[in-house]
Amino acid sequence: MIFVATIRVLPKSEVRDPQGEAVRGALRSLGLAVSDVRTGKEIVVTFEAADETAARDAVRVMGTELLANPVIEDYAYELEEGAPV
């Protein structure tokens, strides 16, 4: 089966996000009442797995082994069945 995982990586709440702080300052300079900005990244992965359980296992490997560093980042994901590319 083909799956598409949309994986979102954000800095942990206790880790300072200087990029987010810079974006907050820039948005405030547009006159907007922005109190906080956190920046991260979204990674969309199309892959094959036997079933949904195996697909979720695979996404956990992607998240913990490469896409997020558990020392500084958290990740979350959504999983959908996809069409072959």
Next chain:
Amino acid sequence: MTRVAILRYPGTWSERDFQHALSLVPGVESDILWHEVADLAGYDAAIVPGGFTYGDYVRAGAIAKISPATRELRRFADAGKLVLGSCNGFQILCEAGLLPGALVRNRGLEFRCDWVHMRVERDDTPWTTGLRGAVLRMPIAHGEGCWVADDETLADVESRAQVVFRYTDERGGATAAANPNGSLANIAGICNEGRNVVGLMPHPERCSEALLGGTDGYRVLANLAPALAGTAPAIYR
């Protein structure tokens, strides 16, 4: 002869500088090893140089950590062999879990290319023998050199005396102004619990001869041969 392996990943750029600097150290010979075929058998020490491995994609050092060379490096370190990582090499060692914490975007967001001072906190690592309390002057060049960890990890690193280098002013004062990137506790370099793996953001290979503006890097690299020849404390032999 002390044999040193210098690892080269795609995007590593300080490997030749390290090889040149090590060529100045009596009794040391080095080879540059491509990461896909890096066999560390027969080497006494390994160096992970600076650069932008894999373009810093995902995070600095993140993709390099799953390279065959890094798996080999983990075995090498577990066997008690000496490992030094500088700049991107330090980031790789943290990503690989060989050193605690992580290196994130500099507090001020800017890429810092400058000379800094740092105080040697510990001389019970093979790379800093005889240097305790010395204030070294070395160049830095990084955008992601802010060392962070959770409170518990920081407390452990301090209580186990794993802080090897701390950013200071030229008199050795660890002030906020002397911290170029926002690292917790002005940390410039740390070691693992076994003390055989050391990582630092500054570049010892770029200050190993007077022509380049400083020789304090040589003072670190020159510790290699005695550490392995047995004139250093026994735990590093």
